[in-house]
Amino acid sequence: MSADLVPDDLWERIASLLPARPPRRHRYPGRLPADDRAALRGIVYVLRKGVSWRDVPTEQIGCSGVTAWRRLRDWTEAGVWWPRLHEVLLAELRKEGLLEMDDAAIDASHVRALKGGGHAGPSPVDRARPGSKHHLITDRHGTPLAVTLTSGNRHDVTQLMPLLDAVPPVRGLRGRPCGRPCRVFADRGYDFDKYRRLIRARGITPKIARRGNPHGSGLGKTRWVAERTFAWLHQFKRLRIRYEVRADLHLALLQLACSLICLRRLRTSF
Structure with missing residues (x-):
């Protein structure tokens, strides 16, 4: 074992x-x-x-x-998990042609924080019990590019720009490292014109669903990979419920799980 x-x-x-x-x-x-x-x-x-x-x-x-x-x-x-280990794995994925950063998907997921601690707050989806949020950005295939941790009562859109900033410059090929997607896909929780302008100012095209419109926009065929990555992350049982009082240690376990997912993709490519 x-x-x-x-x-x-x-x-x-x-x-x-x-x-x-x-x-x-x-x-x-x-x-x-x-x-x-x-x-x-x-x-x-x-x-x-x-x-x-x-x-x-x-x-x-x-x-x-x-x-x-x-x-x-x-x-x-010491920064072993993030960004050092994650940058190494992303560079290997890009070298093997397994990383497609032109399209990126963003989503968030709630977890209960049993012991409270930093970045824990009343969760609006769990009867105001202490909770935290995992915020994630992935590439077209669901490869984790960056993760952040906030309290359960923080709005998803508040981590939109921090997630884009957290994507590391990915090497692996000759030339300039790749560190910015061309398009960002998100659900209705990120529907704010202010953030659309901020995304466009960085040369990125926002693909965000509009509130009030009927379902069937077609964005789900690209955005679903972020939800699948959350399913992969929750296979690590320590991440389903937050037990760590220290927020940095829970985030470290989340980052390590993202690196293990990247390593798993490298293994299955051969």
């Missing part, structure tokens, strides 16, 4: 991004630190299974859940 959690191709991409450990003391060096790959197995185990950190099986994983949580905290603060 532990070998399947962190396969070689994932570890090879992450190992070079991890920060260097401080040198050990010569006198009273203490216990040897846990292996980084074992700590990553613990993080992925929690992400996939949705268990609490104290329930991580130490014998199978190779380190305790507390150690895995500490490495997640340290690596998040």
